[in-house]
Amino acid sequence: MARAVVRAVSASPTAQAGGQVEEDPAHRTAAGLLASHPWHTTPLGVPGGWDPALRATIELIMGSPVAMSLAYGDAYTLIYNDAFATILGGKHPAAFGRPAADVFEEAWATPGVGDVVDRVYRTGEPFREAETAVALVRSPAGEPEQAVFTRGCSVVRDSQGRTIGVLTVATETTEATSRLQSLGELTGALAGAVTLDDVARVALRYGLSAFDVDHMTFGVDDASGWRVVRRVRGELLDEADERLPPLWRRLPLDSPSPLAKAAGSGTAAFTEDGTPLREVAADRHDQRQRAMAAIPLSTHSLRGALTFGRRHAHLWLPAERAQLTAAADLIGQAAERARRFETQHGTAQLLQRSMLPEHLPNLDRFRVAARYDPGIDGSAAGGDFYDAFVLPEGRLAIVLGDVAGHDMHAAALMGQVRAALRALALANPDPVVVLDGLDKLVGMLGTGTRSHELFVTVAYGLLDQRDGGLTIASAGHPAPLIRHASAEGQLATVGYLDVPTGTPLGLGGAHRAMTTALSPGDTILLFSDGVIERRRRELDDGLAALAKSVAEAVSGDPRNLCALATSAVAGATEDDVAVLAVEYASTPSRSATMNVPPEPTMPGRVRQWMKVQLSAWDVPEAVIGAAVLCTSELTTNALLHAGTAARVHIDLTPERLLVSVQDSGTRGTVTRAHTDTLSSRGRGLGLIEELSDAWGTDPTVRGSTVWFEILLSEDRENP
Template identity: 60%
Template sequence: MAGTGGVSPSVMPALPSQPGGPQPGRRGCVEIVAEIDWPATPLGARESWDPAVAATVELVLASPMPMAFSAGAGFLLIYNDAYAEMIGSLHPAALGRPAPEGLADLWATLGGVVEGVYRSGQPFLEAETQLTVARTEGGPAEQAFFTRGHSVVHDSHGAVAGVLTVAAETTQVTRRLQNLGDLTARLAVALTVDDVARVVLGYAAASFDVDHCAFAVDDGAAFRMVRRVRGDVLDEADERLPPVWKGMPGDARAPLVTAARDGRPSFVPDGEPLREVAADRHERRVRALAVLPLRTPSLTGALSIGYRAPHTWLPAERALLGAVAQLVAQAAERARRFEAQHGTAQLLQRSMLPEHLPELDNFRIAARYAPGVDGNAAGGDFYDAFRLADDRLAIVLGDVAGHDVRAAAVMGQVRAALRAMALTDSEPPAVLAGLDRLVGSLGAESRNEEIFVTVAYGVLDLADGTITLASAGHPPPVLRRAGLAGEPPTAELVKVPPGAPLGLGGRWQTGQVRLEPGDTIMLFSDGMVERRGRPLNDGLDALVSAAAAAPSGDPRNLCSLATAAVPGPPTDDDVAVLAVERAVTRSRSDTMRVAADPSGPGRVRHWMTARLRQWSVPEPVIASAVLCTSELTTNALLHAGTPAEVGIDLNAERLLVSVADTGTRGGVIRTPAEAKTSLSSRGRGLGLIEELSDSWGTDPSVRGSTVWFEMLIRSTLD
């Protein structure tokens, strides 16, 4: 079963077992022993063997346990079929030969103990030993674990005739314990219930080699379940996408729901445990099933594993599964608390940011916010853009120091006050002066003079593209100039007169810059360019270079590129960016809301094809865009489980498509380039976008996330 969630798979069967006979197609040890030319060996003809030696050989050959007899001072080796399985490719050459020759390198590990028992005459029980063995001729070497007991065999005269070795392979038990340690470590860093589901399903598939495993947690009065079956082919993209959950009513007769509700485990060694609730042939074929309840003060759920063949649930295995269930329950409870805390922090943060930016005829606006630390605390970065009187637009980006609710509260007050002041007197010096008094007052009231707020504020004249800018201790914006007459684009930092941060009683001057058609200005917070151990100028230079190299000046594209433009480990600071582009031509746009049902992607394909043909988009662009949009719509409906909104925006330079959902399970993560060739059906949409679009990205929103892509138009539209 592929996609093990990072836990090393066990190579052993589900239950400890010792082979009782030769493998199919191989001669048994009894047959080989009968054909050996014993008179040519130190033991001599079988008819002349000492009765004790002959009885020991018969015992070895008849035993289902791995046993070997090392006869005489030369340790002539006689063993059974179970022992032959243990030594792998060394059999059958080792049978009937001196052990130091037949076992070669393996004797270097085993021989010292056997020789010691032979000389001392004292039995010896070895602790668990790790050996490297090849199970088949020419097969790969594997690490295996064994416990062995050695005792001397006396002949009929009381002399030491050899050493009897009885072995028990403990590889499976040892690996299960190792995997349990891996499970504990991986659950410790699982932040969400989705993460816990991925880890536990991977662990069950790897450590128990199951045909079916499922994980369920309560969802209000009902439950939701995710499963994995043998044959699932999962790649890295699948493992990083949210698992596909299935709803289950709380009164269902499913074993998962029964165990979760009653809090009692159940073990079915043979039968049809899922017959009444089977959703497909995979579940109908399950014959053995173990179901463990997951119970904590705030969570109810269950975990099940199953086999398509009868399976005896031994006491040791039941105890191990019980320990696993306790670990999983505790991890799921922690994850649920984190999700609640994380969701509250993000909702607080995003509710203080504008849910929609202005839609303008000749200007396009986009913004992006990414929380710092672990995303579990509200921060102080903010942005805003709003219409003013006299055909002007206010744009602002600010940063309140801190990563807590207090920083978010100050941010909300500053943003609200800025909008109120700008609507009264929009000139940047006047707005910053009023904010300066507000921040000073907040610091005095809280008896905390450490409130640190920086702001970049500008007023854009929508008629001629002129922006009047002022900065209160904030990094200068980046201006991307579109290439003229075939020249490549350029980018630079805008020269804005520096001013003191808010609350220090400063004075602010303004600078001006004019956006020509195709130009974009980008405001950003210092978390975008700061890196540990590196000068700030390095980050600014990297951001400017990324803006100049961008395939287009589209603001959504630039916001996405900017967040990944500076190499090196980021600081714990939040990141906010706001970009405004003066369009070369007016855009044509349309949106479609898609219900969360299977017919949604088909209706999107039909609507989008008709609209783009109506707009005379080249057919190759239509085909690629429709394919990518269909995949993204499918992902949104499948993984978020909510209606989606598809938006298309077209101008003479590019087609921009966005798919927004209202789910809360986080954004889609980029698929690494090396995984493109192995993408499965669920992950391939990301690979298609990577291959077919010129740029793409994801943006969190107040109530979900948006995935978008951009395709450049390289022909003239009608």
């Protein structure tokens, strides 16, 4: 119901245009008001522009049986559900969408009312109160009456982490405030949970703390079985663990576990004293559980369950059962939303990345790396693209372009431009000729679709493998950045190429090329405007920040520079980000690759392979020790969290050693044997940060690549 209402908000002509709504009983419900309110006249603005986290919070409020309200923005515009409407009495429905200070004008200045909302909004610190007496006027002509509430307030943040409002959970009872507060905190935390991994983290953390249980599991349906993750009281978790994906395992559909039975039947089950996990116990933690509550997650498109276990006999009282059910409802809605997001996100990213080159050229003198990060919420395909390919006569073509928009049309146009560029380059690689041909193509596409809003920029260049010669032209694209080789210990010099800007494609303008040359050790960086543009900041500030970050990089390695470039400018960007870097190597590098199957003995084999390979290349012993330890940790994490084969690649130059570990990211197929053997659980990330000179992660279509770089200095050769 809540999802349908939120969709109706965007579709409602009244919500968009502010038209009058005929009074009928449906419009007195919170759902009806949400769909019909003239939001464009409020600080929330047109619903089509609402942040994903705001939509998620409203979905949770509307779907909750507990009285909840959201005070949005500096004006504290009220959005609430039907349960909260009963508290308001005669103030409803006029209170919906109005500033809270106006709705509660008779009590807002009372200590403990408006000041609490202000404090939570400003500081982000949650608030809870077991009892508070407030004088409210509940009818238009009535006298103030004392109302006693139990309430909890939590801050709500948008997808960029900015505070956007205060969530209040309230009821006119004297129930334990901690339970209400925990529901409010759970709702606030779930509003920012985008993926199933996020939902699992929130649910497990909430369950252990709010119910004081010893054992909790969260599971959802997954193809022919159940996908389950567990948390045990006393389990040591550090910051790195929280950043890494939870460790999922699989159960068959007909598993006798309480979670599978509750999820499959949709019926809650409570064991007060017994051995509920006797048939499925995986370890001593499972064996110790005597009392257990199994609560199904019931949604339209997802099945799952939560289990809460205790080591001692426990009587599950009605109030606790009600809270468990309310928590399960909230978690189920968040899990359904997360699965929908992951499906949309996966489709969009698969489309986006399928239009980008799967592999970049691997050349003796040119080292090439690229990175693409989606903007907005990552669920829509964008128009940024990069490419690098070797022409028949031996030169390396490098391309970075930007098609305005974040939709299927932008992605489709991007694919056409990239394919056409390759075809034109094969016929005549001259940058001016290629851009002029693309200009005609984009102009024709605009005419054919009757669109005059096509905006496409491209930077296209040719690099000569023999001498580093560069010929490059631009169609309205930001100028590339060059990082010049520097002596050890000195700050590198950087500068933007003075490329004739040219006009964006499709406008019929002229394009000119410039010619220069890279020196051995130089790196050229092409980037989209999402790297340097931020709201309410000058473009020159972004250009300066990017140049500073690249100059301070420990090396000119292209993978490192791509990672640095995407985070060089402070603040969040709503645009896609694409970066392509090419280093003109001083000398050819040596490289080796090992494919690692998901077997418990593989980290040891990787360590042995690394020692043999690096020793054969005469790498200093100090570097070998650090590299082997870091690679072992990354391999362990890849096998734990992906559950599929990993790929270890090492690349050695006279200046540095680069190691990357790539997984395919399908997660959840690691057996218990793997889990018992691979026990480092992510704590190696701190170790890698300590032992390496630079490290980072690169997203891929499936899974991710984690890499680190160790510089080869005299200090390491002679420790």
